[in-house]
Amino acid sequence: MTRLARIASSLAMVLAIHSTALAEGKKDPAYKFAFLIYDSVGNPFWKPLINGANEMSERLGVKVDIQFAENQPDKQNDLLETAITNKVDGIVVAFNVTDAYNKNIAKARAAGIPVVAFNIDDPRGAEGVERMAFMGQDFRVAGYLIGKRLVKDGQLKKGDFVVCPVEHPEATYAKQRYDGVKKALDEAGIRSEVLDTGAISLEDTLTKLTQYLVGHKSTNGILAMGGMPMTVAAKAIADAGMKIPAAGFDLSKPIVQDIIDGKVIAAVDQQPYYQGAFPVMQLFLFKKYSLLPCDINTGGAIVDKTTAAQVLSLSGTFR
Numbered sequence: 001m002t003r004l005a006r007i008a009s010s011l012a013m014v015l016a017i018h019s020t021a022l023a024e025g026k027k028d029p030a031y032k033f034a035f036l037i038y039d040s041v042g043n044p045f046w047k048p049l050i051n052g053a054n055e056m057s058e059r060l061g062v063k064v065d066i067q068f069a070e071n072q073p074d075k076q077n078d079l080l081e082t083a084i085t086n087k088v089d090g091i092v093v094a095f096n097v098t099d100a101y102n103k104n105i106a107k108a109r110a111a112g113i114p115v116v117a118f119n120i121d122d123p124r125g126a127e128g129v130e131r132m133a134f135m136g137q138d139f140r141v142a143g144y145l146i147g148k149r150l151v152k153d154g155q156l157k158k159g160d161f162v163v164c165p166v167e168h169p170e171a172t173y174a175k176q177r178y179d180g181v182k183k184a185l186d187e188a189g190i191r192s193e194v195l196d197t198g199a200i201s202l203e204d205t206l207t208k209l210t211q212y213l214v215g216h217k218s219t220n221g222i223l224a225m226g227g228m229p230m231t232v233a234a235k236a237i238a239d240a241g242m243k244i245p246a247a248g249f250d251l252s253k254p255i256v257q258d259i260i261d262g263k264v265i266a267a268v269d270q271q272p273y274y275q276g277a278f279p280v281m282q283l284f285l286f287k288k289y290s291l292l293p294c295d296i297n298t299g300g301a302i303v304d305k306t307t308a309a310q311v312l313s314l315s316g317t318f319r
Helices: 003-023 046-060 073-085 102-110 139-153 172-187 202-215 227-239 253-260 272-289 308-314
Strands: 032-037 063-068 090-093 115-118 134-136 161-166 191-196 221-224 246-249 267-269 301-303
Touching: 032 046, 032 073, 032 272, 046 063, 046 272, 073 090, 073 102, 090 272, 102 115, 115 272, 134 272, 139 172, 139 221, 139 246, 139 267, 139 301, 161 172, 161 202, 161 227, 172 191, 191 202, 202 227, 221 227, 227 246, 227 253, 253 267, 253 308
Parallel strands: 032 063, 032 090, 090 115, 115 134, 161 191, 161 221, 221 246, 246 267
Antiparallel strands: 267 301
């Protein structure tokens, strides 16, 4: 049994015990957790994550206040300060900008508020910021795996060129994913570069990627390092009048359908539902039983044509 499977089994046991306690009339304190998402509401990636946080909060009888910082570090710091002032029982936060939130995280911990990270960790982990645990993807490993898959199934060869579009090139997830992707491409003698697509909307992302391809007709493949460029990759290729292979990160209904239709090769599933559910669960267990939160690698599994149909109905909601 994998570590993630053992954790999922433990989660099921916790929920069963908690449900029994509720049935017997035993009530836990109404813990309130602040769940801060650095990105914008318009990014569909967060829907499964929010579903995970909400379902876990309902099952455990806790309150989760989900707020978006709209990609503004100053706003996220304001949200952190408000959470500390309100004396919440726990904070869930992503470190999308290295060292931007360290002061407030230290302030929260000094006030006795547990803090766990999700989705994006500090590059140095617990040594870089006073978070207690991280629940998210091992970006470098996942980048290497999907990079190798693009080279093999896309029949790329030495001297080819791959563009790697991503929403936030300076964010830790983008840098670490590209580390893994570039390693795989470099091993095959394939050149690459990162394209900043932003995270305004899918329409804006499609325009930027299409315009890039029109202006770079020598591009031999796309490795999308985020859910938004991955969602529009197949359409961008078609709109640019090209026929090149694509692969990348994250799942959405359009991505899975494109995999089924053979328009893209595969995508790495980082299982955002887990990234919403596990932080809430671990904060609850820490507050109730003083069980220390632990790191969880939520995903490196590759979804391709052989498995895509299994997750299509759940894509965009729970997968």
